[in-house]
């Protein structure tokens with residue numbers, strides 16, 4: 001649904017976006033992640049047809065952002081990181097103004113506005129003045145405005161920045177609803193925890209360049225310099241926990257083994273399919289193992305591993 005090929009933007013002699021190439025499949029929530037100054041907003045402005053690329057190609061639903069911006073705007077909704085609102089109008093008046101600007105026919109205008117207000121939970125507030133809204137409500141209003149022309153693709157630049165925890169959670173469930181509606185959502189952020197449980201795929205950028213892109217499992221595998229699992233093994237009999245600790249400490253590739261309550265925690269520098277080797281040592285010694293839990297890399301681990309922390 002979104003394709004970038006060697007997309008490049010230069011400000012004077014400064015290369016802000018450097019031959020960026022990746023694809024976003026239809027219907028996905030796609031995270032565009034990078035530290036401050038990585039070139040996310042610059043890339044997004046090119047996708048949103050507001051900034052001209054210096055070279056390369058970007059297409060949305062097959063339309064080139066540079067040669068066919070009108071077509072792109074018909075299928076794409078863009079929510080910038082900073083947006084203005086008209087303060088002395090009500091929520092309904094604000095949305096009605098933009099629905100007219102989008103030339104939504106009079107016959108369907110009201111039902112379209114109602115649909116967008118329902119989705120963003122603003123219906124009950126429709127007579128409130130925009131100036132009286134909280135930041136989270138304004139964010140939802142801007143998203144409602146972005147949805148008026150029923151775009152297939154949504155491009156959201158740091159949509160959760162500045163929201164309190166409750167508003168962030170509400171925003172996340174709204175994103176899931178958009179995915180259920182089969183929309184493709186391209187969302188930028190430098191806050192990883194905000195995205196890790198909702199995105200299907202990501203592109204990680206640094207200093208204008210792509211570091212890695214793909215679905216989370218694939219990039220976790222690709223970016224892994226060392227296989228690493230955190231293991232927690234619960235032992236039924238507390239008396240045997242010290243001898244169990246001795247056994248795992250002798251096991252190859254186990255590091256930082258320690259006791260915590262009725263469990264042994266350790267890092268195991270091996271593939272998950274080798275985990276049984278640790279358990280085998282314990283079972284052979286008649287240690288009563290009752291539970292094993294393992295966790296592999298999350299989005300934050302991947303990000304820290306693949307980026308150098310360099311900001312241009």
Ligand SMILES: Nc1ncnc2c1ncn2[C@@H]1O[C@H](COP(=O)(O)OP(=O)(O)OP(=O)(O)O)[C@@H](O)[C@H]1O
Pocket residue numbers: 011014016034035036037038039040041042043190312
């Ligand atoms: N109009 C401009 N003229 C000159 N330099 C610019 C311009 N716009 C952006 N830059 C520079 O390009 C680089 C990338 O900026 P950009 O805003 O795209 O980063 P970002 O990844 O969105 O950062 P943040 O997470 O802080 O919003 C920065 O070094 C910025 O100073």
